[in-house]
Every structure is written in structure tokens, then in C-alpha cells.
Amino acid sequence: MKVLVPVKRVIDYNVKVRVKADGSGVDLANVKMSMNPFDEIAVEEAIRLKEAGKADEIVVVSIGVKQAQETLRTALAMGADRAILVVAADDVHTDIEPLAVAKILKAVIDAEAPGLVIAGKQAIDNDMNATGQMLAALTGWSQATFASEVGIDGDHAVVTREVDGGLQTIKVKLPAIITADLRLNEPRYASLPNIMKAKKKPLDEKTAADYGVDVTPRLTVVKTSEPPVRQAGIKVGSVDELVAKLKEAGAL
Amino acid sequence: MTFEISYEQRMLVDTVRGFIKDELTPLEEMIEQTGALPDDTARAVFKKSSALGLYGMNIPEEFGGGGLSCLDQMMVEEQFGHTTDILIRRAFGNVYEVLLSCTGAQVDRWLTPAVKGERVCSIAFTEPGAGSDAAGIKTKAVRKGDKWVLSGMKHYISDGSFSDFFVVTAVTDPSKGHRGISMFLVDKGMPGFSLGRDQAMMGIRGTSHLDLHFDEVELTDDHLLGTEGEGLKLALSVLGRVRLAQVAARAIGKSTKILQMTLDHARDRHQFGQSLGDFQMVQQMLADSAIEINAARAALWDCAAQLDAGQDVRTKISALKVQGAETLGRVVDRAVQIYGGMGFSKDLPIERYYRDARIYRIFDGASEVHRSVIAKTMLKGSTSVFDPWSA
Numbered sequence: 127m128k129v130l131v132p133v134k135r136v137i138d139y140n141v142k143v144r145v146k147a148d149g150s151g152v153d154l155a156n157v158k159m160s161m162n163p164f165d166e167i168a169v170e171e172a173i174r175l176k177e178a179g180k181a182d183e184i185v186v187v188s189i190g191v192k193q194a195q196e197t198l199r200t201a202l203a204m205g206a207d208r209a210i211l212v213v214a215a216d217d218v219h220t221d222i223e224p225l226a227v228a229k230i231l232k233a234v235i236d237a238e239a240p241g242l243v244i245a246g247k248q249a250i251d252n253d254m255n256a257t258g259q260m261l262a263a264l265t266g267w268s269q270a271t272f273a274s275e276v277g278i279d280g281d282h283a284v285v286t287r288e289v290d291g292g293l294q295t296i297k298v299k300l301p302a303i304i305t306a307d308l309r310l311n312e313p314r315y316a317s318l319p320n321i322m323k324a325k326k327k328p329l330d331e332k333t334a335a336d337y338g339v340d341v342t343p344r345l346t347v348v349k350t351s352e353p354p355v356r357q358a359g360i361k362v363g364s365v366d367e368l369v370a371k372l373k374e375a376g377a378l
Numbered sequence: 379m380t381f382e383i384s385y386e387q388r389m390l391v392d393t394v395r396g397f398i399k400d401e402l403t404p405l406e407e408m409i410e411q412t413g414a415l416p417d418d419t420a421r422a423v424f425k426k427s428s429a430l431g432l433y434g435m436n437i438p439e440e441f442g443g444g445g446l447s448c449l450d451q452m453m454v455e456e457q458f459g460h461t462t463d464i465l466i467r468r469a470f471g472n473v474y475e476v477l478l479s480c481t482g483a484q485v486d487r488w489l490t491p492a493v494k495g496e497r498v499c500s501i502a503f504t505e506p507g508a509g510s511d512a513a514g515i516k517t518k519a520v521r522k523g524d525k526w527v528l529s530g531m532k533h534y535i536s537d538g539s540f541s542d543f544f545v546v547t548a549v550t551d552p553s554k555g556h557r558g559i560s561m562f563l564v565d566k567g568m569p570g571f572s573l574g575r576d577q578a579m580m581g582i583r584g585t586s587h588l589d590l591h592f593d594e595v596e597l598t599d600d601h602l603l604g605t606e607g608e609g610l611k612l613a614l615s616v617l618g619r620v621r622l623a624q625v626a627a628r629a630i631g632k633s634t635k636i637l638q639m640t641l642d643h644a645r646d647r648h649q650f651g652q653s654l655g656d657f658q659m660v661q662q663m664l665a666d667s668a669i670e671i672n673a674a675r676a677a678l679w680d681c682a683a684q685l686d687a688g689q690d691v692r693t694k695i696s697a698l699k700v701q702g703a704e705t706l707g708r709v710v711d712r713a714v715q716i717y718g719g720m721g722f723s724k725d726l727p728i729e730r731y732y733r734d735a736r737i738y739r740i741f742d743g744a745s746e747v748h749r750s751v752i753a754k755t756m757l758k759g760s761t762s763v764f765d766p767w768s769a
Contacts, residue, residue, distance in 0.1 A: 160392075199389070200389055315393040317430040317431045318431030318435060
């Protein structure tokens with residue numbers, strides 16, 4: 127079975143994000159970029175399926191700027207077999223909207239015919255949490271989102287999902303779209319030999335136009351702003367005091 | 379002519395940094411408290427790092443190492459500086475390039491096991507009367523038929539308690555001065571070879587510093603590393619890269635980590651109604667540290683790239699030994715100052731970094747010795763260390 131894993135290049139999770147002075151977005155100049163952490167988990171899960179003999183090829187795909195090939199190389203160094211870069215923007219500040227991404231992925235699926243797609247549940251830059259679900263709708267495949275455990279059972283996947291209030295286990299028919307949650311696994315480091323091997327693995331470059339997808343944004347970003355600075359808290363000595371303070375603050 | 383960081387280099391650094399952060403840093407405080415890294419923990423660390431190909435990365439692939447270029451190695455060594463000496467030894471190995479002089483049966487007996495991490499090696503050059511003056515040793519090896527008889531003592535031998543074998547310098551021809559010194563591979567447990575006391579040190583806790591005693595240890599020619607009488611020359615030819623890696627690059631890494639921590643503290647700590655970073659005298663300290671680290675790293679990469687190109691960079695290595703060590707000294711001193719009482723307290727690692735930093739100006743040739751080397755070289759007429767147009 128071939129597994130397709132979409133990966134996104136985002137601001138590294140360790141970076142202290144700065145909003146641009148004109149409020150038009152986030153400042154990406156001289157900022158460390160990395161693979162979206164949920165996508166890293168998705169790549170790791172695909173590699174584990176391959177190691178367990180449940181998958182035989184892992185194809186990673188990234189849609190965005192040319193620099194996303196570094197993100198793909200990271201996935202190849204972790205253990206993916208080959209990569210597809212779909213260049214859909216020139217400017218690193220351009221974010222491709224989930225529906226456009228899903229349409230391109232649908233076209234990639236039509237060409238590659240994978241038996242399974244594992245995606246991150248969301249990207250940590252704009253937290254849309256939409257691409258996996260939209261892709262399921264476009265392909266008509268089953269979806270199993272927020273996975274914390276994945277098993278392959280014949281022509282089905284058994285997926286434990288993290289839902290409000292607990293865990294839900296569902297069985298979906300393959301091919302399917304799975305989106306990875308935080309606790310699915312702990313991604314491995316790329317080993318030195320695999321980093322060197324990644325150089326030689328194939329990386330195909332395409333454009334959004336090759337798939338006939340219009341990536342023009344449908345959404346308008348009105349304003350980007352820093353979250354409000356958190357006010358210093360106070361310590362209360364008793365429940366009575368807590369209740370009194372909450373009433374004072376108009377919260378009760 | 380730019381140093382553009384390749385994605386392989388970035389990924390490698392990410393792997394090493396991540397490994398240090400997740401696997402090594404959590405062990406540091408325990409080692410500091412107990413003074414030792416338990417053997418089973420050491421083995422577990424080694425197993426994980428070697429599975430990632432991170433052990434012996436400096437050694438060429440044909441001998442089972444990682445085959446990194448000198449420049450790549452320096453980038454990785456800089457990251458090593460983010461953790462402690464003993465953890466670097468266990469996780470990434472201390473496989474000295476001098477072992478690449480092994481020939482014939484020596485390869486399988488000493489080199490290959492060292493690269494694989496099956497046997498650990500220490501360098502034993504230092505003696506009570508011979509520190510920076512490596513030619514002033516008293517340990518001698520005397521020809522007796524087809525054997526060598528080794529007698530004398532070494533001290534401050536780093537990692538001596540853990541190591542399985544030692545590269546030992548000994549006088550083989552007293553009439554020839556530094557051209558009468560040879561190197562021998564000596565296994566722990568050989569008759570006449572005994573371990574002395576472990577010298578407690580100001581810092582780098584967890585690494586042992588042993589006295590070694592050689593009482594008529596019988597060696598064969600198989601134990602002779604390189605050519606007789608060429609020991610010091612061989613040592614000096616390969617120790618340059620070690621010095622660049624283990625002192626300059628690691629000192630730059632330590633400085634970088636410490637400045638990052640200091641910046642966080644300057645941002646978060648408030649006094650007199652403003653953050654420490656709002657005070658101009660603190661700003662000066664932060665900026666000076668950044669300027670010095672930046673200059674040292676640029677010099678390191680330049681030197682490493684020249685080493686890869688096969689150029690003679692001995693004077694530059696001396697310069698970097700001093701520059702790295704002294705940058706670290708100043709950066710960590712400013713860190714203690716900015717952290718204030720907290721920097722002096724044992725609740726934070728800053729005071730440990732301060733103690734650990736002090737040896738950098740001493741080991742592998744004291745700053746004064748290297749300055750002297752630089753000055754003498756320039757006075758003799760070779761000035762490329764500061765004037766690339768002169769060479």
C-alpha cells in the first residue's frame with residue numbers, strides 16, 4: 127500500500143512570533159521555519175506502518191513556496207521514499223487556503239492512487255484544521271480525524287480518535303484520510319546516514335497550474351494582532367475570597 | 379564567498395540539538411549532584427545515539443565513522459557544547475583522529491572498536507612536569523630485544539576510569555628531544571599498568587581525571603602508533619583539529635546557549651519597574667556577547683573550511699583556541715552578572731557553566747602558550763593569520 131503524507135512548512139514552534147508593524151501578517155524575515163509538528167507525527171506514523179510491513183511506499187507532498195523542498199527533505203531524511211513539491215506561491219507570506227490545498231491534493235491522489243492519506247490534524251501557523259476534512263469530501267473517502275492510534279486491519283483502518291470527553295474507536299474502509307493528533311506517536315530524529323541518503327531520493331517539482339487548480343485566496347485577512355498581554359494574577363486565601371473577587375470582577 | 383547553511387547541515391544540527399535536549403540535558407543535574415554518570419545510563423545513551431549514527435561522526439566512513447567534513451564537524455561540535463563533557467564522550471564519542479594512524483592488526487584491535495564505541499580511548503600525554511610543554515615528559519619506553527618497556531606516570535587523564543585503552547606518549551630516544559618521543563597504545567589491565575587516584579576538579583563533574591602508573595609495562599611493536607620518534611609530530615598534526623573542535627567550537631556553542639538563556643532572563647526579570655533588558659548597561663553586556671560569539675564563529679567556519687581545503691591553519695587554530703575560550707569566559711561572566719544572585723546560586727545551572735568554563739583557557743595549551751605561538755609565527759614573517767593578502 128502506498129501512503130501519501132502532505133506536509134507544510136511553518137514557523138518553527140520554538141520561535142517567538144512577531145506581528146508585522148502594519149498588521150498585515152506575521153513577520154517571517156530571519157525566522158526559523160520547520161515542518162508542521164502534526165505533519166511530522168503523520169510522517170512518523172507512515173514510517174511505522176512501513177516498518178510494520180503494512181505500507182510499502184511513502185510519498186510526501188508539500189504545497190507552497192519553493193523553500194518547502196527543505197521540509198520535504200526533512201521528511202525524506204526521516205524515512206519517506208519520495209517527494210512532490212507543488213509550487214503555488216512565490217512569496218513566503220502567501221498562505222494557500224485549505225480548499226485550494228485540498229483540491230491540489232485530490233489531483234495528486236488521482237495521479238498517485240495511494241491506499242491511505244495521513245495528514246496532520248492542522249497546521250500550527252493558522253490552525254485551520256480543515257484540509258483533511260475537505261480532502262475527504264472531495265475524494266469521497268472515509269475520514270478519521272484526530273487520531274491517537276492507527277491500526278490496519280485488512281482493507282480497513284481502525285483508528286482511535288481523541289474526542290471531547292474521551293476516546294472513540296472507529297473502523298473506516300480504505301482508502302481513507304486520517305489526520306494525526308499530538309499523542310499518536312513521538313517522531314524520530316533523522317539519523318546521520320538517512321540525512322545523507324535523503325539527498326539522493328527523488329523530489330519532483332510541479333506547480334499548482336499543472337493540476338489546474340486556482341489558488342487565488344477567497345478570504346481577506348482584515349487584521350493581524352498580538353494577543354492581549356496577560357495581566358498579572360492575584361492569590362486568594364480562601365474560597366470565600368475567591369467568590370467575592372469573582373463577583374467584584376462581574377464574573378459571577 | 380559565503381557560508382550558506384545547507385539543509386543537510388541544518389537537519390544534522392536539528393538532530394544533534396534535539397538529541398541533546400531530550401536525552402542528555404535531563405541527566406546533567408544528576409551527574410552534577412552525584413559526580414558520576416551510572417554505567418547503565420551511559421550504555422543507554424550510547425545505544426540511542428549510535429542508532430542515529432551520531433557516534434564518531436568525525437571519523438571517515440571507511441572506518442565506520444560519520445565521515446563529516448571538518449566544517450560539518452565544527453557545526454556539530456558547537457552543538458555538543460550545549461551539554462557536558464562526560465555526556466559528549468558517551469553519546470558522541472571521543473574518537474581521536476590520531477587513531478587513524480593505526481596500521482595492520484592495529485586497525486581491528488584499536489581503531490574499529492573505538493569508532494564503534496565498543497572500546498573507549500583516552501589520550502595520556504600530560505604529566506606532573508609536562509602540561510602545555512608536551513615535549514617535557516619523563517615517561518620512557520626502552521627497547522629490550524623485540525619488546526618495549528614502558529615506565530613512568532601520567533596525570534589528569536580525562537575519562538581514565540572509563541577508558542579501555544590509552545594513547546601514551548613516551549621518550550624513546552632521550553638524546554633527540556622532541557624528536558625522540560613515540561606514541562603507544564596501552565590497554566587497561568596490562569601487567570605493570572595501574573590506575574591511580576581520581577583528581578577532583580573545579581568543574582566538568584562526571585569526567586574522571588586519573589593518574590596512570592606504568593611500572594615496566596612490556597609492549598611489542600604492535601603497540602607503537604605511527605613511526606618511532608615521530609610521536610609528537612604526529613600528535614601535533616592531528617590535535618589541531620581536536621583543539622578546534624573540542625575547545626573552540628564547543629566554547630562557541632556554550633556561549634551561544636548561555637547568551638540565549640541570559641536574553642530570556644533579561645527579558646523576563648523586572649527590577650525598578652522595568653525589565654533588565656531595558657537597562658543600557660545590561661544591553662551593552664548582551665550586545666558585546668553577541669558580537670564576540672559572531673566573530674568567533676565566523677573565524678571558526680573560515681578556519682574549518684581552510685582545513686577541509688588542505689591548507690596549513692595551525693596559527694589560526696591557536697588563535698581560535700584563545701578566541702573561543704576567552705569569549706566563553708566573558709560571556710559566562712556577564713551571564714552571572716546579569717542573573718545576579720540567581721547566577722551565583724546552585725538552583726540554576728549558570729554557576730556550573732561558570733565553573734566549567736574556566737578550564738577552556740587552560741586545557742589543550744593555555745591561552746598564553748597559544749598567544750606565544752601566534753606571535754612567534756608572525757615575527758618569523760608568516761602573517762596570514764591576520765592578513766590573508768600576505769599569503
